[in-house]
Every structure is written in C-alpha cells, then in structure tokens.
Amino acid sequence: MSAFWYYVFTLVFFLFDYFILAMGLNIQYGETGILNFAYIGFVAIGSYITGVTSLPSSAGTGQQYILGWGLPFPINLLLGGLAASALAVLVAFIALRRLRTDYLAVVLISLSLVLYDVINNYVPLFNGADGLYNVPEPLAGFFKLTTNSFIPFFAAVSGVVALILWWVMHRITNAPLGRTFRAIRDDDGVAAALGKGVFRYQLTSMIIGAFYAGVGGGLIIQFGGSFNPTAWLPGETFVVFAVIIVGGVGNNVGMLVGALLVETLLIHLPAFLPAIPGHPGLIEYVDTMVVGVLLMVMLWFRPQGVVPERIRRSPISLAKRSAPTIIDATVPPESVDTTAAAQEIA
Amino acid sequence: MTLFWLSVGFGFVTASVLTISAVGLSLQFGITNYINFAYGDFMALGAYFTYVLNAEFFHLNVWVALVGGSLLMGILAVLLNQFLLSPFARRFNKTFYVMIVTFGLSLIILNVIYSIWGPDVRTYVMPLERVVHVGPFLLTRDQIIVMFVAIVMMLAIHLMLKTTRLGKSMRAMSDNTTLAMTSGIDTRRITTITWFLSGTMAGLAGSVLGITEGNLTPAAGELFLFVIFAAVIVGGVGSIYGAMAGAVLIGMATEVSAAFINPEYKLDVAFVILILTLLFRPSGLFARPGKG
Amino acid sequence: MTDPAMSLAGAEYALNCEDLTKSFQGVMAVTGATFDVPRGMITALIGPNGAGKTTVVNILSGMMRSDSGRMTVDGIDVTNWESFKIARLGLMRTFQLSRELGGLTVLENLLVAPQHQSGESLFNIFFRPGRTKREELANTERALEILNTYGLYELRDSRARELSGGQKKLLEIARGIMAAPKILLLDEPMAGVNPALIDRIGGYILDLKAQGMTILMVEHNLNVVEKICDHVIVLAEGRTLATGRLSELRANAEVVQAYLGEVINAGPTR
Numbered sequence: 001m002s003a004f005w006y007y008v009f010t011l012v013f014f015l016f017d018y019f020i021l022a023m024g025l026n027i028q029y030g031e032t033g034i035l036n037f038a039y040i041g042f043v044a045i046g047s048y049i050t051g052v053t054s055l056p057s058s059a060g061t062g063q064q065y066i067l068g069w070g071l072p073f074p075i076n077l078l079l080g081g082l083a084a085s086a087l088a089v090l091v092a093f094i095a096l097r098r099l100r101t102d103y104l105a106v107v108l109i110s111l112s113l114v115l116y117d118v119i120n121n122y123v124p125l126f127n128g129a130d131g132l133y134n135v136p137e138p139l140a141g142f143f144k145l146t147t148n149s150f151i152p153f154f155a156a157v158s159g160v161v162a163l164i165l166w167w168v169m170h171r172i173t174n175a176p177l178g179r180t181f182r183a184i185r186d187d188d189g190v191a192a193a194l195g196k197g198v199f200r201y202q203l204t205s206m207i208i209g210a211f212y213a214g215v216g217g218g219l220i221i222q223f224g225g226s227f228n229p230t231a232w233l234p235g236e237t238f239v240v241f242a243v244i245i246v247g248g249v250g251n252n253v254g255m256l257v258g259a260l261l262v263e264t265l266l267i268h269l270p271a272f273l274p275a276i277p278g279h280p281g282l283i284e285y286v287d288t289m290v291v292g293v294l295l296m297v298m299l300w301f302r303p304q305g306v307v308p309e310r311i312r313r314s315p316i317s318l319a320k321r322s323a324p325t326i327i328d329a330t331v332p333p334e335s336v337d338t339t340a341a342a343q344e345i346a
Numbered sequence: 347m348t349l350f351w352l353s354v355g356f357g358f359v360t361a362s363v364l365t366i367s368a369v370g371l372s373l374q375f376g377i378t379n380y381i382n383f384a385y386g387d388f389m390a391l392g393a394y395f396t397y398v399l400n401a402e403f404f405h406l407n408v409w410v411a412l413v414g415g416s417l418l419m420g421i422l423a424v425l426l427n428q429f430l431l432s433p434f435a436r437r438f439n440k441t442f443y444v445m446i447v448t449f450g451l452s453l454i455i456l457n458v459i460y461s462i463w464g465p466d467v468r469t470y471v472m473p474l475e476r477v478v479h480v481g482p483f484l485l486t487r488d489q490i491i492v493m494f495v496a497i498v499m500m501l502a503i504h505l506m507l508k509t510t511r512l513g514k515s516m517r518a519m520s521d522n523t524t525l526a527m528t529s530g531i532d533t534r535r536i537t538t539i540t541w542f543l544s545g546t547m548a549g550l551a552g553s554v555l556g557i558t559e560g561n562l563t564p565a566a567g568e569l570f571l572f573v574i575f576a577a578v579i580v581g582g583v584g585s586i587y588g589a590m591a592g593a594v595l596i597g598m599a600t601e602v603s604a605a606f607i608n609p610e611y612k613l614d615v616a617f618v619i620l621i622l623t624l625l626f627r628p629s630g631l632f633a634r635p636g637k638g
Numbered sequence: 639m640t641d642p643a644m645s646l647a648g649a650e651y652a653l654n655c656e657d658l659t660k661s662f663q664g665v666m667a668v669t670g671a672t673f674d675v676p677r678g679m680i681t682a683l684i685g686p687n688g689a690g691k692t693t694v695v696n697i698l699s700g701m702m703r704s705d706s707g708r709m710t711v712d713g714i715d716v717t718n719w720e721s722f723k724i725a726r727l728g729l730m731r732t733f734q735l736s737r738e739l740g741g742l743t744v745l746e747n748l749l750v751a752p753q754h755q756s757g758e759s760l761f762n763i764f765f766r767p768g769r770t771k772r773e774e775l776a777n778t779e780r781a782l783e784i785l786n787t788y789g790l791y792e793l794r795d796s797r798a799r800e801l802s803g804g805q806k807k808l809l810e811i812a813r814g815i816m817a818a819p820k821i822l823l824l825d826e827p828m829a830g831v832n833p834a835l836i837d838r839i840g841g842y843i844l845d846l847k848a849q850g851m852t853i854l855m856v857e858h859n860l861n862v863v864e865k866i867c868d869h870v871i872v873l874a875e876g877r878t879l880a881t882g883r884l885s886e887l888r889a890n891a892e893v894v895q896a897y898l899g900e901v902i903n904a905g906p907t908r
Contacts, residue, residue, distance in 0.1 A: 035442050035445070037449065095624070098624060098625075099624065099628075101441065101442060102380065102445070103583070103624075105381065105383075106579070107620070109383065109449075109571070109575075110572030110617055110620065113568070113569060113571065114572060114614050114617040117611075117613065117614055118614060172760070172763060175757040175758075176755045176756075177757060177763060179742070180750060180755075180758055182739070182746075183742065186739040186740050186741050187737055189721075190737045190739060191722075191750070192720070192721045192725070193699060193722075194722075194725055194730065194751050194753075194813075194817055195722050195725035195730075195753045195817070196750075197722050198722065201758075208760075233565075235456065238446075238449050238453050241449070242450075250741075279461075282461055285457040285460045285461045286457070286461065288454075288457045289458065289461075292450040292451070292453045292457075295447075295450050296434075296447055296450055299434070299443060299446070299447065300434070303438075311797065312746060313743075314743075314778065314782065314794050314795055315775075316775070316778060316779070317782070318779075318783070318791065
C-alpha cells in the first residue's frame with residue numbers, strides 16, 4: 001500500500017477515534033457541565049487496560065506490566081472502557097461530590113498530573129516511560145490480515161465502533177436523561193429544587209463519558225500496537241476540549257466536525273509534513289500552539305462552535321387552543337387591563 | 347536519624363520555593379476569582395528569561411539575572427491579563443471560559459518554550475557550590491540564599507498587605523469585589539498590580555526552582571503545579587497566610603517522605619495530602635469565608 | 639401565636655417549622671421562626687426588609703441548613719434534608735430572581751419538572767423505548783396545556799434565556815406547577831412585575847388553591863396578600879411576630895411598629 005493511502009487511512013482512524021473521545025467529553029462537559037480536566041487520564045487508562053488484557057503474561061516479553069490476560073478483541077476493548085468508568089466512579093465519589101467547579105478542575109488536573117507521574121515512574125504497572133508495545137493486532141488471525149491490510153481494516157472497525165457509540169449517545173442526549181443533564185448544567189440548584197438527585201446524574205454522566213474515553217483509548221493502542229506516556233501528557237485534555245468547543249459543544253454532529261477540523265486537519269495532517277532541518281519537533285510545537293489560539297479565537301467570536309447546540313422543538317402541538325394566549329383577551333377571574341398585559345408580554 | 351534531619355533541611359528549601367509560588371497564585375486567585383492554569387508555565391517562562399539573562403546573552407550573575415527574569419515575567423503577566431484574560435473574564439459570567447483559556451495559554455506557553463529553547467535540559471551558570479552545616483542540616487550556600495529570599499518575600503508581602511493602601515485595597519477586593527468597587531477602589535489598577543506581583547513571583551519561583559533542582563526543563567513548572575495547588579488548598583483558599591502555611595507543610599511533608607518512600611514519588615505525597623484534606627477538612631487550615 | 643398542641647400535629651398542617659435559626663458569619667438572619675402552614679390554603683409570609691423571609695424559604699426548601707430548629711412536611715421531619723429530597727416529598731419552590739434553565743427551551747423547562755421520568759434511566763431508554771416515548775408524549779401534552787394557560791405557548795420553542803422578565807416569572811411559576819407539587823413555596827412572585835400581570839398571576843394562584851394545592855408565598859405587596867391570602871405570618875428580625883388574618887394584624891401594635899406604620903396602612907382596601 002502506498003504511503004499516501006497509509007496516511008489517508010491513519011487520518012480516517014484518528015477522525016473516528018477523536019469523534020468517540022469528543023462524544024465522551026461532551027456528555028460530561030457539554031451536556032452536564034462537569035469541567036473534567038483529567039479527561040486524558042481516562043483515555044490512558046482505557047488504552048493501557050485494553051493493552052494489558054490482550055497482551056500475554058509479561059514474563060519473557062521484556063516488558064513489565066500487570067494483568068496479561070491474553071483476551072481477544074473486542075473483550076479487551078470493553079474492559080478498557082469499564083476500567084475508565086471505574087476510575088470515574090472513584091473520582092466522582094471523592095471529588096465531584098464535594099467540590100464546586102474551580103476546585104474540581106484543580107483536583108482533576110492534579111489527578112491527571114499525578115497519574116502521569118506514577119505511570120511514568122512505576123514500571124511494573126504499564127512498563128513506565130517505555131510504555132506497552134507489541135500489543136496483538138485485533139482479529140488479525142481471524143481475518144488473516146497482513147500489516148498492509150490491517151490499517152484500512154482497523155480504520156473501518158473503528159468507524160463501526162464510532163457509529164454504534166454515536167447511536168447510543170444520540171439516544172441518550174435526546175431522551176429525558178439528556179435533558180436532565182442539561183438542566184444540571186444550566187443550574188444545578190434549580191434541578192435539585194425540582195427533585196433531581198444531582199450527584200446521581202453527574203455520576204452517570206461521568207461513567208458514560210469515561211467509558212467512551214476508555215474505548216477511544218483502547219482503539220488507539222489497538223491501531224498502533226503501542227502506547228506510552230508521551231501520547232498522553234496532561235495538556236492533551238485541552239486538545240479534546242478544543243475539538244468539542246470548536247466543533248460545537250452539546251451537538252453530536254459538532255463532535256464529528258470538531259474532530260475533523262482540530263484533530264485530523266490540525267494535528268495529524270501536519271505530522272506527515274517533512275520535518276524542518278535543525279528544528280525537530282518544531283512543526284508539532286507550532287501545531288499545538290495553533291490549536292490553542294484557534295480555541296481562544298472560537299471562544300471569543302463563536303463560542304457555540306461551528307455546529308451549535310440544536311434547539312429541540314416540541315414534537316407535537318396543541319390541536320385546539322381554548323385557553324388564553326398572549327394576544328387573546330380572555331383571562332382569569334380578576335379583571336385585567338388586557339392591552340397592558342399584551343404589552344408586558346410582547 | 348541524620349537522613350531525617352537532612353530531609354527536614356531540604357523540606358525548608360522546597361517550602362521556600364513553594365511559598366513564593368503559592369503566595370503568587372493565591373494573591374491572583376483572591377483578586378480575580380478564577381484559577382490560572384498557566385501558572386506553572388509562567389514559572390517555567392520566568393526561569394527561561396533568567397536563563398537568557400544569565401547564560402545566553404547577558405551573562406549576569408544568576409541572582410541578578412533572577413531579578414530581571416522575574417520582573418520580565420511580571421510584565422508579561424500584566425500584558426496577558428490586559429489583552430487576553432481580563433477580556434474573557436469580563437465577557438462570560440461563568441468562570442469555566444476563562445479557565446479553559448488559561449489551560450490553552452498553558453499549552454501555548456509550553457510550546458513556545460519548546461520552540462525557542464527545545465526540550466533539552468539547561469542549567470544556570472552558577473558559582474561553585476559550597477556546602478554549609480547549619481545545625482543538623484546540610485545545605486548549599488545557594489539553598490540558603492533561596493530560603494532567605496523566600497523569607498524576605500513573605501515579610502514584604504505581609505507588610506504590604508497590612509500597612510500599605512495597596513495592600514488594604516487588595517484585601518478588600520479579595521473579600522468582596524463589588525463592595526470594593528463601590529467604595530472607590532480602582533479595581534482595574536489593583537488587578538493589574540496583582541497580576542504583576544503574581545507573574546513576578548511565578549518567575550521568581552521558577553528561577554529558584556531551576557537553581558535548587560540544578561536544571562531547567564520546559565515542563566518543570568507544569569509538573570510542579572499540582573503541588574502548588576495542594577499548598578494553596580491545604581492552607582485554605584483565599585488566605586495568603588494559609589498559602590504560606592500550606593507551603594511549609596507540603597514542602598516539609600514531601601521532602602521528609604522521601605526519607606521513607608521512593609523519592610521519585612515524593613511530590614505525589616502532596617496529592618495524597620490534598621485528597622485527605624478535601625475529604626476531612628475541605629476548607630483547609632485558614633480558609634477565608636466566601637471562598638470555600 | 640399558634641396553639642402549641644397543634645403545632646407538631648402535622649396532619650392539618652402541610653408544612654411546619656419550629657425555632658429555626660440561621661446566622662451568616664455572625665449575623666443572625668433568622669432567630670426563631672416558628673409557624674404552621676395550613677393545608678389547602680394560601681398563606682402569606684410577610685415582614686419588613688431584612689426580616690429573614692427568603693432565608694426561611696431557603697431553609698424550608700432545603701437549599702440552606704438551619705443552625706437549629708425543626709421542620710416537618712406532611713408530618714415528616716425533614717430537618718436538614720437536602721433540597722432534592724424535600725422536593726421529592728412534594729414541596730416545590732420558585733425563586734425571587736427567576737432562575738430559568740437558560741439553554742433549554744421554554745417547553746423543555748417544563749419537561750424537566752416531572753419526577754421519576756422513565757426516560758431518565760439508561761435501562762428504560764434502551765430496553766423500554768415504548769414506555770419512555772409514551773410517558774414523554776403525555777408529559778409534553780400536559781406541559782403544552784400549562785404553557786397555553788400561562789400564555790407562553792407561542793414561546794414554547796424559544797430558549798428560556800431569551801424571555802423578558804415578566805415571561806420568566808410566568809415560566810418560573812408554570813414550571814413549579816408542572817412539577818405537580820403538594821406544597822408550593824413562592825418567593826416574591828410579584829416582585830418587579832407589571833401591575834396588570836400581578837392580577838393575572840394572582841388569579842393563577844387562586845386556581846391552584848382550587849385544585850387543592852397548599853401555597854406559602856413570601857410577599858411584600860400587601861394588596862395582593864389581602865386579596866388572595868387566607869392566612870398571614872409576620873416575620874420580623876428573624877422571628878415570628880404574629881400570625882392570623884391581615885385585618886387582625888393591621889390592628890396588632892407590634893406588627894405595625896415592625897413596619898413603622900408605613901406600608902401596612904398604605905394603599906386602598908377593597
């Protein structure tokens with residue numbers, strides 16, 4: 001397969017993958033208002049667990065890691081998602097329950113840094129700074145794939161996963177559950193005053209979002225066969241925020257658009273440009289800066305994003321309207337100056 | 347036992363660096379009411395400004411360069427507030443927007459540093475180390491100077507807050523911004539001055555960190571950020587004295603723990619203390635009402 | 639004052655509180671609020687500014703914890719319960735400064751109100767879609783009817799944050815109604831409202847009483863209180879000063895003094 005097609009399929013993979021990651025962060029932040037600055041940590045856990053549950057036992061591999069269960073795809077992927085959800089439960093009970101937005105953001109970003117630090121240094125967990133590698137290709141034996149055909153194949157697999165996850169998210173956000181999440185986002189005091197157990201919903205949102213993060217991370221390690229700390233510096237969470245904010249917070253199509261614009265065009269495409277001699281990595285650095293600037297520009301000029309959150313219109317209308325409307329004069333018992341009332345409402 | 351006392355000695359040094367950075371963060375948070383997630387990168391940038399003055403272009407003595415580097419960072423902080431942060435803070439009434447902007451700023455500054463100076467480790471040009479025995483502690487002359495700088499800074503801040511009009515205005519604004527505004531305090535001016543102080547202290551802390559660690563890396567400030575957060579929160583958010591107390595506590599705890607556990611994880615001890623504080627005494631040691 | 643033997647009976651009283659106190663940083667906002675809210679009637683909570691009325695409402699709805707004292711809803715002791723638990727018992731409240739759910743449409747604001755909706759559970763969304771859909775449709779019909787009654791039908795698909803102040807007030811009340819509470823706490827429903835609209839809202843409140851709801855309203859506008867309220871509680875300096883009918887209270891020297899004789903004797907009586 002030529003280099004060109006290799007690039008194209010890799011870009012397509014990352015488009016689908018970041019679409020999934022964006023949907024996960026969106027349900028936490030865009031729908032429920034939880035400023036999860038540790039998001040990349042959940043992605044990493046998903047990735048690592050997906051890896052160690054499909055790698056064979058670590059003895060003799062030259063790597064050190066926990067588990068090593070040798071399970072097939074997609075079981076390992078599901079486990080990755082569930083592991084991330086488990087972390088979300090822990091975080092929700094310890095931090096979410098007690099802290100308001102700013103302090104929560106502080107604790108989450110600290111968690112992200114500490115998680116990074118520990119995984120990077122404590123080798124027996126996930127092979128430290130070297131990370132995991134030689135992760136078995138999913139379904140490769142089953143379909144008798146070669147290295148060349150694996151890439152388009154797996155890009156397609158991730159497309160299927162993305163489609164399923166999109167459908168699930170679509171159902172959730174359009175259901176009363178999604179509406180309650182948004183109510184909590186807009187004003188959690190009012191939601192509580194209406195009888196909603198706010199923490200329970202925040203927990204649910206965190207768990208769902210984390211599952212998506214974990215699956216997104218799992219797909220990364222399955223695609224590339226390896227995963228190490230350089231892939232998930234805490235600042236990477238910001239890139240996912242950029243995807244959802246540029247694309248359009250609260251809108252599932254916006255997630256796809258954001259993934260396309262930020263992740264595919266800005267981050268991955270330039271990675272294929274030839275390096276500037278004498279300045280290795282410069283393109284990457286400038287790239288990240290551009291993402292940061294783009295986000296600020298978007299926030300300033302178009303905070304709702306490219307594809308803003310849709311207005312969910314009433315699915316039905318009243319067949320007959322006998323009761324007073326704004327223009328109508330018939331009103332309740334007390335005599336009322338209807339012209340004044342109409343002016344007040346108009 | 348000697349290892350213990352040695353750690354305590356190092357604890358004072360870390361506490362010194364932490365105090366400078368925690369007070370800088372706390373002053374700014376008290377006035378603006380949002381967390382600056384780029385603070386760690388302000389520290390790093392300040393350290394690199396000092397590096398330029400010390401090892402790249404001007405070859406000044408590191409202690410002199412440090413003053414220059416810190417002031418440069420202070421000025422940059424004022425400019426960033428003027429043209430970026432303040433406009434966002436005024437435009438949106440929820441703090442998440444400006445916090446995401448600071449998060450973005452953090453990434454931008456980090457990559458600017460990478461672009462200009464690259465990822466390699468740098469060091470300051472320093473006169474030869476001399477080790478001094480002070481009681482049971484074994485400290486280098488530079489570490490002692492750093493502690494001295496921290497003490498002077500703490501005293502200066504204390505005097506400023508308690509005796510000057512500026513200090514009183516800052517305390518008023520920190521308690522209740524609207525009331526301060528209607529009492530005739532020029533909140534814009536105070537905010538600008540606070541950012542200058544915060545940036546300068548960040549630059550100072552970053553440079554001093556570079557001196558005590560013996561090297562500079564672009565991400566050093568960022569990785570230290572959660573330790574600063576721990577100090578500020580454990581000490582009690584909104585309280586400057588709390589930040590100082592928290593810094594001493596956390597600084598001491600992390601260094602002393604290195605005598606008992608693998609020193610690679612000593613900073614993570616700060617996180618554990620942060621979580622325990624949040625679980626059992628969330629307002630911290632000296633919380634100010636209205637900020638918790 | 640209330641008959642001590644009756645004060646904790648709970649059965650005739652929808653809501654009751656005893657010796658509630660609350661201080662903020664050393665300032666005592668509520669020093670001893672004790673009263674009963676009779677079932678099925680409209681009760682007003684009045685008093686001069688700073689009397690602690692809104693604080694009391696915040697405590698009754700669970701948004702603030704009292705420092706001491708007890709409160710019951712339908713005879714159940716709810717002292718220090720969280721707001722959502724009290725809301726689930728059937729006590730809803732509105733806010734003095736309308737708190738609309740800005741990003742949601744007017745219709746969605748109402749649709750958030752019903753409790754225990756099937757569609758709020760992941761299981762139901764995926765495994766009981768029929769039931770979820772039917773319930774949603776029923777709620778939507780009811781919500782549209784309510785919007786219609788309150789004159790907000792045309793605005794049903796507009797984002798709540800785009801409404802005018804008066805419309806937000808109406809939305810606030812409509813949302814409270816949609817929640818189908820047993821007890822509704824209205825925090826200054828007439829505050830800042832156009833006089834013509836005041837009469838209309840008064841009418842809506844009387845309709846609610848006719849449907850069996852118990853209402854407690856904090857109100858400054860004594861004309862309204864006179865017109866629609868059955869029972870009045872006076873709060874001054876954080877404690878219950880007197881209770882009874884407005885006409886009796888106007889004759890009560892203590893009450894008059896608390897108001898400095900201004901508002902209470904002003905305005906035409908009808």
